Amino acid sequence: MTATGKAIKYNYKALHKPKALIYGQGQTAVITGWTVKGAIAKHLHPQEYAVIGQLYSPTRGINLLIRNLLYNPHVRYLVVLNATREDKNAGAGICLLDFFRNGFEEGLSDTGRRCWVIRSLYVGYIDIEVDASALQKLRQSIEFQEAKSIAEACNLVKSFAEKVASKPWGLPLEFPISIVVPTALPGSRYAHRIEGKTIAETWVKIIHLIKTTGTIRPSAYEGQWQELIDVMAVVTSEPENFYFPEPNYLPINRDFLQEYISQTLDDAPNQEGVKYTYGQRLRSWFGRDQIQQVIDKLVIDIDSARAVMSLWDVSNDANDSPPCLNHIWVRIVDNELSMTATLRSNDMFSAWPANAMGLRALQQHIRDEICKISTHSLKMGPLITISQSAHIYDDCWENAEKVIQSQYTKICQQRDYADPAGSFVISVQDGKILVEQMTPGSGEVVNCFLGKSAKQLYQQIAASCQGLQIEHAMYLGTELQKAEFALSMEQELSYEQDKSIKKLKCEG
Structure with missing residues (x-):
């Protein structure tokens, strides 16, 4: 508001990911992390905020977010919501706050490119093309607060909105941005089979195949992705404590994995702003514990082909942010328990390793529980994932190329001549x-x-x-x-x- 009590309306213009944001006319940017942005917007008036958006990853999102803030100098306040386990696990909100708290320094990205590295325990980058003095000016000009709940975030936004309007801290700033130009060789678009002993090995083969022959298309979230349809990945021998290469080239580590496995195996209470977790869908969403049902079914009938779990809710998933993981099928043949999972849409670079390890942990849990309450002695069979849209987003193309260059040849040299055909x-x-x-x-x-x-x-x-x-x-x-x-x-x-x-x- 002005000193006379009249509200000033501002126009937030996003240079990057404009369709992913909710726009208002105020001076506060609200970052919701993994909490659905609409869960905050419904408690606020558009005049109370400038923009509301979600930030999933520090390495993939902060650079564009900072560029958008530089182009909208009327934004003088920032509220960052860290409310869920997913927020704490990803660390994106904490890394953003650390940019304002601790600053940045010149360094190298994980692909070896010169960049500004945020001083944080969580890795976050800003393009070197963005002027350092502009970044310092942004840090000095925005008042920031962290919120631990939706209610706290809304109260902070409202309190900022009650202040006398501040003048923009400068003129809109736009800086050059480099574009990675992809290449694709001829190849089949549909139905691919990839096999590896470990999830890490299989993952490298998957991203090589997509980056080599995938179709380049507009993604569902602006930008582009490179995509293959129906990629079947077969993991044959993942160890029970999970294999992490040294040095670790996977996009996840053991600390992240432990939290992710909990989200896959355990039930979770309903929480505003959190649509679901996989564990919630499996344990209670449909009024029954599907994991326990599968265990009980196989204890009674070890040869059953009906050990099926479904995460797709036909009552609302056709229209409202449906889960990527849709269907799980467990089968025992010759005392070997295998699991097949179907994912309708799969970020193969950033998400598939965690998806696969979470599913493998579920597979181990079902095997162990069956052995515990029956006389069956079961060994672990393969994990099969069928990714109907297997894609790599354009902001990961450079990272994918680096992994391929450093790891694919090594993996191909580890030949295994044990062909099931004999x-x-x-x-x-x-x-x-x-x-x-x-x-x-x-x-x-x-x-x-x-x-x-x-x-x-x-x-x-x-x-x-x-x-x-x-x-x-x-x-x-x-x-x-x-x-x-x-x-x-x-x-x-x-x-x-x-x-x-x-x-x-x-x-x-």
Whole structure:
């Protein structure tokens, strides 16, 4: 208000993510963290605030938020809500407050780019292109407060609104911003299968595939993403205490994981501004504990194909911020408990590792509870996730490229020749090439292929063994071509699998 009691209306203009914000005419910016921004907006009048927005990540959001504040110097107050476990776990609000409390210094981002690094326990960056003097002026010109609840945040906003209006601290400032230009090679858009022993290994393979062949499209939250449809990721051997590489290149650490697992396994009370947690959807949302139902079902009938959990609420999820995780299916075959989860939309760079570890923890919990209350002795089978929209947001493309460059080649060098289709023994006999397919482990011959040309044989094998691993198939093609060449000159050359073609010794 002015000194005469008349309200001044300001116009907040966002340069970045404009559709993600709620706009008012006041001088206070409200940052809600993971709490739904509408939960605060409904308690306020638009004249009491300038803008309300959510901040999920310090590394992905603060840079654009600061740029927007620099362009709107009429904003003189800041209220940051840290009310939920998700807020504390992400640390975005704390990092933003630390920018105003502690300042920043020049350093390097996690991709090695020069930037301003916020002095905080939580990692946050601002582009080096933003002038340091402008950042210092912003810090000096905005009064900030932290709120621990929606009620406290609303009271702070109202108290700021009652003050006499302050003049803008300067002119709107806009600074250059670098744009990462993606590339994409030809490839199938639909239905991909990726397998790895650990979640970390599988994750690197996933982001390599998306960054290599994913379609570049507008995202649901402004900007772009690179996307593949229906990515099936199979994790075969994740250890029970979870594997974190050293140095850790995953976007999460053990401290974050422990809190995230709790959100997946445990029920949670209804809380204003928090739509749901996965644990809440599984434990109580539909008036029953689906996790316990699955355990009880499998104890009674270990072969049941009805051990299903659903997180999709048909009464409102079609219209109102539905959960990404929709469906979980648990199956026991030969005393091995596997889990399959379907996610309608999946941020594969930032979210999938936590999604997968949370699901793996749920898988372990179900296995352990079944063994505890029954005579069954079960081992852990694979975790399978099916991500129907598997995507990487444009603000993570640079980070994804760095992980690919540093890790993908190393992972590919760790070859595993244990193809579920078995092994193949190739020999040349009686003027033909014989290929025997053998079961994994036991080595029992289960199929034979006979022909005179590599093409004839690889077509037979491809038709019979559609799930053959790519590297295994390429190896077979190489060996079959060697066998065909040796057969064409059988008077002079001999073929032996995995060895160089040899000349026959001349007698006499």
